[in-house]
Amino acid sequence: MSNVIEVKRLIKDYGSLHAVNGIDLEVHKGEVFAFLGPNGAGKTTTVEILEGIRPRTSGSVDVLGIDPWHDGLKLIHKIGVIPQGFNFFEKITPAEAIRFYAGLFRKNTNVDELLKKVQLEDKAKDVFDSLSGGQKQKMGLALSMVNDPEILFLDEPTSGLDPQARRAIWDVIRSLKAEGKTVFLTTHYLEEAQILADRVAIIDLGKIIVTGTPSEIIQEHGHREVLRIEAPPAMAEYLRSHLDLQVDVRDSTVEVEIRVKEDVLRVLNVAETSGIPWEGVTTHMETLEDVFIRMVGKMDEGTVAGEGKKGGAPLGK
Amino acid sequence: MNPRNIFLYLHIFALGYLRSRIGLFFSLVFPVILILLFGAIFSSSGSSAINIYVQNQDHNSPISQKFIAALNETGAFNVNIVSPSSGNLSTWLSNNGDTAGIVIPAGFAAQFMNHTPVRVTVYTDPAQGATAGTVQGVVQGVVNEFNLGGTPPVITVRSLNVGSTSFQYIDYLVPGLIGFTVLTSPMFATVNISSEFKKYKLFRQLSLTPLTRGEWLTAAIIWFIVLTAISTVLMVSIGELVYGAKVTLTLLAVPFLVLGPLFFVSLGLVAGSATNSPESAAVIGNLITFPMMFLSGTFFPVSMFPSWLQDVAFCLPLYYVIDGLNNAMVFGNVGRVLVDLTVIVVLAIVTFIAAIHLFKWREK
Numbered sequence: 001m002s003n004v005i006e007v008k009r010l011i012k013d014y015g016s017l018h019a020v021n022g023i024d025l026e027v028h029k030g031e032v033f034a035f036l037g038p039n040g041a042g043k044t045t046t047v048e049i050l051e052g053i054r055p056r057t058s059g060s061v062d063v064l065g066i067d068p069w070h071d072g073l074k075l076i077h078k079i080g081v082i083p084q085g086f087n088f089f090e091k092i093t094p095a096e097a098i099r100f101y102a103g104l105f106r107k108n109t110n111v112d113e114l115l116k117k118v119q120l121e122d123k124a125k126d127v128f129d130s131l132s133g134g135q136k137q138k139m140g141l142a143l144s145m146v147n148d149p150e151i152l153f154l155d156e157p158t159s160g161l162d163p164q165a166r167r168a169i170w171d172v173i174r175s176l177k178a179e180g181k182t183v184f185l186t187t188h189y190l191e192e193a194q195i196l197a198d199r200v201a202i203i204d205l206g207k208i209i210v211t212g213t214p215s216e217i218i219q220e221h222g223h224r225e226v227l228r229i230e231a232p233p234a235m236a237e238y239l240r241s242h243l244d245l246q247v248d249v250r251d252s253t254v255e256v257e258i259r260v261k262e263d264v265l266r267v268l269n270v271a272e273t274s275g276i277p278w279e280g281v282t283t284h285m286e287t288l289e290d291v292f293i294r295m296v297g298k299m300d301e302g303t304v305a306g307e308g309k310k311g312g313a314p315l316g317k
Numbered sequence: 318m319n320p321r322n323i324f325l326y327l328h329i330f331a332l333g334y335l336r337s338r339i340g341l342f343f344s345l346v347f348p349v350i351l352i353l354l355f356g357a358i359f360s361s362s363g364s365s366a367i368n369i370y371v372q373n374q375d376h377n378s379p380i381s382q383k384f385i386a387a388l389n390e391t392g393a394f395n396v397n398i399v400s401p402s403s404g405n406l407s408t409w410l411s412n413n414g415d416t417a418g419i420v421i422p423a424g425f426a427a428q429f430m431n432h433t434p435v436r437v438t439v440y441t442d443p444a445q446g447a448t449a450g451t452v453q454g455v456v457q458g459v460v461n462e463f464n465l466g467g468t469p470p471v472i473t474v475r476s477l478n479v480g481s482t483s484f485q486y487i488d489y490l491v492p493g494l495i496g497f498t499v500l501t502s503p504m505f506a507t508v509n510i511s512s513e514f515k516k517y518k519l520f521r522q523l524s525l526t527p528l529t530r531g532e533w534l535t536a537a538i539i540w541f542i543v544l545t546a547i548s549t550v551l552m553v554s555i556g557e558l559v560y561g562a563k564v565t566l567t568l569l570a571v572p573f574l575v576l577g578p579l580f581f582v583s584l585g586l587v588a589g590s591a592t593n594s595p596e597s598a599a600v601i602g603n604l605i606t607f608p609m610m611f612l613s614g615t616f617f618p619v620s621m622f623p624s625w626l627q628d629v630a631f632c633l634p635l636y637y638v639i640d641g642l643n644n645a646m647v648f649g650n651v652g653r654v655l656v657d658l659t660v661i662v663v664l665a666i667v668t669f670i671a672a673i674h675l676f677k678w679r680e681k
Contacts, residue, residue: 053524053678073527081525087517091336092329103325104526127336 004029004151004182005050010059012045012206019045021206022059027151027199032173032183034197036190038296042206043186044084044155050184051081051153064150077105080144080152084159084186086137090129094120094139097128101146109146117175118142119168134165141172151182159188170196190289200288204296214288221295222286226255227267231278238274243267258283318535322528326536334506334540344502344544348494349551355494355616356487356560367448369394370418372406378426384437387462388419393455407440410479416442417452418479429463432471442479449486491556491564492642493615498548499577500613500635503541504585504606510537511589511676512598524678534586534672541578549574553646569645569654573661577638580665583672584634590675609635614643637661 005027012020020042027033037043048054049061052068052075061068066075088097095111102109115121118138123131131139137157144152154173158166166189173196176183187193193200194214201211210217229235236254240247243266246257256267264283271278334340371388375381389396399418403409406418420438428435439456441449457474464470514520523533549566556562588601612626613619613635619627630636641657644650 051525053521076525076527079525083518083521085518087519087522089329089333089519091333096329096332100325100329101526104322104528 002029003027004064005033005184006060006062007046007050008060010046010049010061011057012042012049012054013057018206020049020056023203023206023208025201025208025211027182027184029182030177030180031198032177032185032196034185034187034193034200035203036187036193036200036292037203041203041296043203046203047153047155047184047186051079052076077147078150080147080149082137082140082144082152082154082157084155086140086157088128088136088139088143091127093125093127094131094142095124097139098142098146101143105147107147114142114145117145118172132165134161134168137161137165137169138172141169145176149181151184152176153184153186155186156188157185158192166192190287190292194288202292202295209295218286218288218291222291225258226284226286227258227264228280228282228284229254229256229267229271229278230280231271231276235271235274235276235278238276239267239270242270254278255284318529318531319527322532323536323539326528326533327539330536330540331543340502340506343505344498345548345551348498348548349555351497352490352494352552352555353559355490356556366393366395367417367451368397368415369452370397370399370406370410370415371421372399372401372403372409372418373421374401374423375421375425376423380426380429381421384421384425384459384463387459388456391455391459393451406438407477407479410440416440416448416479419456429471434469434471434473436473436475438475438477440477440479487556487560487562488564488647489614489618489643490616491552491562492646493617493639495545495549495552495574495642496577496613496635496639497610497615498552499545499574499638500581500606500609500615502544502548503578503581504588505602506541507537507582507585508589508598508602509595511586512592512595515589515593516595520678530673530676530678534582534676538579538582541582542575545574545578564646565649567645567649569649569651570642572658573638573641573645576658576661576665580634580638580661580668583665583668586672586676587668590672590677609633612636614639634661634664637664 003026005025007023007025010020010023010025011018023042023046025046035043035047045054049056050063050068052063052072055069063075064078066078068075092100094115098109098111098114101107102111111124112121115124118141120135120138120142123135123139126135128136128139141154141157144154157173158169161169170192173183173185183196185193185197197214199211199213200217201208202217203209210221212220230252231254233249233254236247236249239245239254239256243256245259245263245267248255256263258264258267268281334344369388371385373381373385385396385398388394399406399409406420410416410418418440420440422435422437425435425437427433437456437460439453441452453474453476460470460472460474463472549570553562553564553566556564584605585602588605589598591601592598608629612622612630613633614630615635619630619636619640622630637657637660641654641661644653644657
């Protein structure tokens, strides 16, 4: 499988701060690659280096055989970008914006077709500042496709959108993948990455801590299954002292790792004999989000230099 | 630099600007309101009596005495008589530091009685726009009474400036307000654009297209030159048609209408580069713009200022734009135009280069 992006030992320093600290990355042609990390982890800095709008301190970066910083003008014809919190000239309509981009890229773009593709055909003549958040993102998506790019960099394209608008963007991303485009997706929504991405990389404190398909990551780093009991923390203490299983307390719920089916009965028996009141019981298979939270900790709202303020919902519940 | 890209951005920029009614209001409508307002204020009467010096060269004929009495009766003037032996009234007024006078010519009564046209000369100082307007208006009123609506009128009024040729306040106001447009539209818009585009990452967005910084800047400059040209035509037309301004749109004025916007767009970009916050940018823009707006001869000739304030005006770039426009459009003083132009050329080149260096698409 050929690589369209190859990053080796990439470092980006802002003074004494290592925003990106020696990462290696490969993105295959035609895949949806999700780049995940908490605020200030180095996601946006990395993406901006790949897009050619920010220089690196050291390391090598190859995007479609081009060095983004030194040959950026060549690269912009081959990539499409939606930056975080996409904005445009407030009094310009989506149709005018597409014609403007098509003119700059010397492309004979069918405006109506492109607007239909991003489900924005009924807003073709509405000015940007009258569009909803989801419609603005769709317009950004349309603009990123005007030059028929080989790679699309989508930096939190669904951040702050309602579920319906988010799913509409997902449809477009799926259609891009079906067309053979490579999508480099940065997102706060782990569910989104799990649903859309072929492969995922998680970055924290400027270093990539895990790479693989979502199922590989869950299998390798997640607990296989947990039994959730609605009970006070004292129950966790009691179970720990009577069982050889991993017991955690999360969001007022006691979670017990289940290795084999029989563990469920053992846990319930011990819980019953504890005399501590408990209510509902559910089983739960870990998601990418669970693994992410365990690996990088709860996301904070802080940022580092070069990282934009994030508009998406925090991951922790 | 690709002309097609410049045109494409110019088109988008113009669409956005024209749809933003605030921008359009301050670029075209506001200066028109100013010229109508100031023109009206300084063409109408004042509230207190004005000292006026009358030189009666008609040997105190009864008709001329009656004319002077009529001037007195208006209540607008304190009429003072200057002897015909005092020589040229304009010179006399200049020597005595006075600014309003009337010459009743010899043969006034005889010509009036014979219905032969006769001309009364009114001297005013355009630097004192309100007074000048009042004097001219009131004298014309008295003359109309004497003419009693006769066609053609027997008595006519010739307005001259004290110690100079005939210029009115409106003649100074038109180039001043053109200078006002040259300053305000590019400055306010560019300071605002450069900070808002950074804040909302629009420069970053544009940097990912084939449009270059130079093409963006060129398109913005062209747009403000076009706006300035439209505004100039409006100002000159209103000045001439409504207030009878004597201003000429000559080729000598063109360099100021091109280099002025170029300079102020560049200056706005330099100022906007100092901050990422549109609010701070507005403060910086105001700090630069307001002193220039009021101290560069926009509304009143700089010669009216005390000498220390004149020295301040000479340090302001807009002074050279307005002085250049005055010299090109009103006085026809080519020598002064070249001096003003030299200053503006140097400032424009330096500021343009600074803007290109300070204005970044991309971050480090």
